[in-house]
Amino acid sequence: MAEVKVCVNFFDDSNQSPIYVAQDTELQVRHSGGGKWITVKLGAKSEKGFQHFEVPKEIVEARKGTEPLFAELRLSAGPEVGCTRYATSTVTFLVKEESDADCCCIPCPLHRLAEACSIKFRAFDASEEDFIKNAKVFQSSVDWVVTAVRAPVITHESTAKSHAATLPSAPRFQPFTSSARSVDGIAEIFDVPLHGLYQIEARAPEGYISEGGALQYRYICCERSVDIKHYFRPCGKRPTRSAVFVQQKCQGIRWGKGTTVLVGNREVTIGEDGIMKIPNDLNGVLPVSSAGKAFTPSSLDLREGAPPVTTVAVSDQPVTASGRNAEGLLLDHTNKPFVGRRVAVLLPNGDETEVLTDQQGRFQAPSGSTVYAREDEWGLATERVYLTEKI
Secondary structure, three states, X not given: OOOOEEEEEEEEOOOOOXXXXXXXXXEXXXXXXXXXXXXXXXXXXXXXXXXXXXXXXXXXXOOOOOOOOEEEEEEOOOOEEOOEEEEOOOEEEEOOOOOOOHHHOEEEEEEEOOOEEEXXXXXXXXXXXXXXOOOEEOOEEEEEEEEEEOOOOOOOHHHHXXXXXXXXXXXXXXXXXXXXXXXXXXXXXXXEEOOEEEEEEEEOOOOEEEOOOOEEEEEEOOOOEEEEEEEEEEOOOOOOEEEEEEEOOOOOOEOOOOOEEEEOOEEEEOOHHHEEEEOOOOOOEEEEEEOOEEEEOOEEEOOOOOOXXXXXXXXXXXXXXXXXXXXXXXXXXXXXXOOOOEEEEEOOOOOEEEEEOOOOOEEEEEOOOEEEEOOOOXXXXXXXXXXXXXX
């Protein structure tokens, strides 16, 4: 008996849109009376847009006289097209002797699987530890609300026709709203539909505020699970401030483990990994100093609203034989102190650096240096101011 080819056309049974199944996808065929499934390969798409497979010889030879021969067809596994997974179905068809009969193409429905995503939330209290190391997890009372957002469907006309037989149609909007509350810092929302845009609102517990905004949007395409982290800190409570000390010439290497430096007039010890936790009672713009070392920046901004973490580069800097610092005071013509003003420092060896004045207009610089302010309160250059050593 001549070779028998069968034309097949796969489609989405929910909207009748055609689906192109990849070449060499495995199909299973058997005699309709039962028996063993035989695996065959699906051919490439023809110029007419059809796909074919060859009926196994064992089935063709099972024909008895002139009786019609029926066979059953199914895909070996449910295909995945783009982000959409389908379940296969079994179709019974009449095996004809005609070869490549495009006029009798067998429609094969595929059922779109209703899949969903789970979103896991984690809530951290960012005020208990510095932002460089781990933060303390909330025990409870953080609420999240997830709501589906209707978005426009954008179609590119130039590619619509070429993709029409390849990709399933755009999924319809599915209304969805769900909420969860954290327990031991963790909450989870299940059965979030795929292929959707969602608004995610984090509702902080009383007395806390969300870091980085409480409202965000997330598009979920094919993900089966999503992890989202939120950081919160108490209202009115400043986070623990830190300074990270690194080597000037190789800033990937930390500096100063166990070393004590002066922050303003306070001795503060640098901890492990070059991280210094700054005492909460230090405020303003305070210079950082240590004998034989130069720091960039030379001061820490500890005012309200300043960044909680500052990176300080450290280099060797000989100053004078005594290595002592002198204190200066920068005032305007009415004797009002300049607060947080940059002061240029010309060191005895000819190098130049900068310091910032504190809340009282004071600053420190190596003894023997020449200092001057580059601008006044109107942004105008000023005359040089010479230091005298503090007594």
